[in-house]
Amino acid sequence: MNNAVWIASISIYLILLIASILGITHRLKEYGGLRKIFSYISMADSNTWNRFLVEVVLQGRFFRWGGEPAIEGVFRGVALYSYMLIMVLSLLYAILLLLEGGSILRSINTLIAVIGAVALVSGVVILVNMRPREGKRSWLIELGGRDLAYLAVIPILGGVALSSLYYREAIALALAISPIIILLTPHTRFWYNIASALNVFINKQRNPGKLPTPFKLSELSEETIDKIKVGVGFLTDIEPERLVNLDSCANCGLCDSVCPAYAVGRPLSPRKVVLVTRQGVRMDPGKQVVDLLQDDTFWACTTCGACVEICPMGVDHVPLIVDVRRWLVFNSKMDQKKISLISSIAQSGNSMGAPNYGRHDWIRKLGVQLAEETGDYDYLLWVGCMGSFDDRARKAIQAFIEVLKEAGIRVAVLGDLEMCCGDPLRRLGEESRFQDIALRNIDLFKRLGVKRIVTICPHGFNTFKNEYKELDPTFDVEILHHSQLLSKLVEEGRIKPKSKISGTATMHDSCYIARINRIEEEPRRIIRISSETYKEARRSGYRTFCCGAGGSNYWYDVPEKKRISVERVEELASLGVNTIVAECPFCIAMLEDALRNLGLDKDIKVRDLSEILREAGA
Numbered sequence: 001m002n003n004a005v006w007i008a009s010i011s012i013y014l015i016l017l018i019a020s021i022l023g024i025t026h027r028l029k030e031y032g033g034l035r036k037i038f039s040y041i042s043m044a045d046s047n048t049w050n051r052f053l054v055e056v057v058l059q060g061r062f063f064r065w066g067g068e069p070a071i072e073g074v075f076r077g078v079a080l081y082s083y084m085l086i087m088v089l090s091l092l093y094a095i096l097l098l099l100e101g102g103s104i105l106r107s108i109n110t111l112i113a114v115i116g117a118v119a120l121v122s123g124v125v126i127l128v129n130m131r132p133r134e135g136k137r138s139w140l141i142e143l144g145g146r147d148l149a150y151l152a153v154i155p156i157l158g159g160v161a162l163s164s165l166y167y168r169e170a171i172a173l174a175l176a177i178s179p180i181i182i183l184l185t186p187h188t189r190f191w192y193n194i195a196s197a198l199n200v201f202i203n204k205q206r207n208p209g210k211l212p213t214p215f216k217l218s219e220l221s222e223e224t225i226d227k228i229k230v231g232v233g234f235l236t237d238i239e240p241e242r243l244v245n246l247d248s249c250a251n252c253g254l255c256d257s258v259c260p261a262y263a264v265g266r267p268l269s270p271r272k273v274v275l276v277t278r279q280g281v282r283m284d285p286g287k288q289v290v291d292l293l294q295d296d297t298f299w300a301c302t303t304c305g306a307c308v309e310i311c312p313m314g315v316d317h318v319p320l321i322v323d324v325r326r327w328l329v330f331n332s333k334m335d336q337k338k339i340s341l342i343s344s345i346a347q348s349g350n351s352m353g354a355p356n357y358g359r360h361d362w363i364r365k366l367g368v369q370l371a372e373e374t375g376d377y378d379y380l381l382w383v384g385c386m387g388s389f390d391d392r393a394r395k396a397i398q399a400f401i402e403v404l405k406e407a408g409i410r411v412a413v414l415g416d417l418e419m420c421c422g423d424p425l426r427r428l429g430e431e432s433r434f435q436d437i438a439l440r441n442i443d444l445f446k447r448l449g450v451k452r453i454v455t456i457c458p459h460g461f462n463t464f465k466n467e468y469k470e471l472d473p474t475f476d477v478e479i480l481h482h483s484q485l486l487s488k489l490v491e492e493g494r495i496k497p498k499s500k501i502s503g504t505a506t507m508h509d510s511c512y513i514a515r516i517n518r519i520e521e522e523p524r525r526i527i528r529i530s531s532e533t534y535k536e537a538r539r540s541g542y543r544t545f546c547c548g549a550g551g552s553n554y555w556y557d558v559p560e561k562k563r564i565s566v567e568r569v570e571e572l573a574s575l576g577v578n579t580i581v582a583e584c585p586f587c588i589a590m591l592e593d594a595l596r597n598l599g600l601d602k603d604i605k606v607r608d609l610s611e612i613l614r615e616a617g618a
């Protein structure tokens with residue numbers, strides 16, 4: 001073939017590539033322009049580069065949840081890299097040919113053809129497997145013409161590259177058409193490939209247990225207090241950095257597939273929250289977020305974090321949802337139940353609407369001393385609002401105290417000095433009151449010289465462990481969840497059950513323990529030594545399914561077709577178990593309520609970790 005064809009092919013390639021770069025640069029203006037983006041990249045530390053390598057280059061986020069996303073990730077990665085290899089190798093081939101590169105050309109030709117076959121197969125598998133189907137999740141919903149053209153290029157390019165085995169001129173064609181994908185990227189939804197790569201540099205990885213702090217109450221003065229901006233109300237409140245995060249969404253629907261609110265027909269699809277918001281930023285910038293999505297969309301979230309965990313593109317739904325709540329709370333757009341929760345904590349210091357006076361009198365009758373009266377204890381037991389007031393939760397607390405006593409561990413409690421930990425306020429969106437109560441708790445711990453806290457409540461545990469230190473960097477207290485302490489005592493041989501509870505048990509992991517704080521093995525260690533037979537649920541460990549109480553949902557109602565707790569109990573009951581082991585007083589309440597609703601409460605019991613140890617004679 002005439003050299004002119006190869007030169008023409010390289011020229012088209014370069015023209016398309018330059019046009020692609022111009023298109024991408026133009027779109028990056030929405031994020032503040034190239035200079036700003038380069039400054040983020042140039043400031044990246046080694047952790048960020050590692051994250052880029054693992055999550056973007058190696059597509060590692062697809063493997064975090066395993067199963068379906070991992071399989072999709074493999075096909076996506078194979079298609080993407082085979083496309084890029086064809087693009088590079090065909091250029092190399094053309095240049096070497098013009099330079100009369102000799103025998104190596106044959107090897108490169110074979111390589112291009114083999115990679116072409118891989119691109120063809122993976123491109124077709126993606127199109128067939130991820131097409132919209134009745135009742136199935138699909139990556140390929142809501143596609144425009146340009147999106148389809150983009151998707152079609154990979155298998156077409158693969159086919160052309162493969163045919164170079166018989167007609168080496170096909171490489172010239174492959175070379176010329178290969179930049180079309182990059183050219184189309186800024187004009188299709190596949191822009192997420194660029195946005196999700198930038199997202200790694202622009203949005204630092206968030207500790208899932210810690211919500212972003214919009215202001216520090218302790219640093220506000222009378223002049224600045226009126227100027228603080230709370231939450232996201234208008235679409236113009238979405239900053240470029242957050243837009244990058246939202247643009248990272250690939251519309252794969254994985255977040256919907258694990259969202260408890262979505263599963264029970266609440267008016268929340270985390271995928272739609274992302275898509276509608278990012279579209280609103282461009283189409284309706286003058287509107288409020290709640291003009292496009294109803295208030296209950298945001299109240300329906302339990303902040304369980306499953307969407308964030310599974311998202312292969314690093315979209316962080318929860319801070320956006322909480323930011324809209326912050327705006328709703330700031331503008332008093334709440335129903336009576338939410339207002340009552342805030343007033344109850346403000347007036348009584350607890351979330352249960354009871355007088356705080358005498359909240360631990362019943363614990364004192366068990367022989368537990370007050371921390372302000374004695375320094376002679378190993379752990380401060382943070383009882384929590386539920387554990388202090390709710391009759392069922394009190395039984396779990398009592399079992400915990402008894403097991404600790406047997407193991408020779410001394411605890412003290414705060415009595416009337418204990419207030420809410422603040423988690424319900426923060427997750428509801430009442431940031432000022434959260435910080436106020438958190439700072440008061442920190443002062444109290446300092447005044448009493450508290451060094452170690454153990455709690456049965458995952459929400460208190462999480463906020464103490466992950467959120468308090470940002471408010472006061474001198475806060476230095478060891479925080480343990482009771483599953484951790486019990487597990488440690490089992491390991492040390494200080495807890496030794498004399499028997500095993502009969503029947504089959506399963507574990508209901510708390511979102512804030514197993515997923516958000518990655519405490520998965522500890523409760524299982526306890527169950528192994530105290531129950532006869534154990535069955536693992538499909539949604540277990542960090543992939544657990546919420547009980548429905550988190551994110552302050554325990555205190556208010558949201559329209560739904562079914563209770564989240566019922567959906568969960570149906571799954572656990574289908575294992576044929578007699579005991580559901582829980583590690584949270586809220587989970588216990590929700591699951592027992594669901595068992596009663598389903599008429600299963602006679603056959604299946606819910607037990608806290610401490611209770612199964614007690615029943616097994618520990």
Ligand code: SF4
Nearest residue numbers: 249250252253255311
């Ligand atoms: S937010 Fe993430 S998980 Fe949800 S649809 Fe978008 S890419 Fe998929």
Ligand code: SF4
Nearest residue numbers: 259301302304305307
């Ligand atoms: S945090 Fe949980 S409830 Fe909220 S949107 Fe994500 S998956 Fe749904």
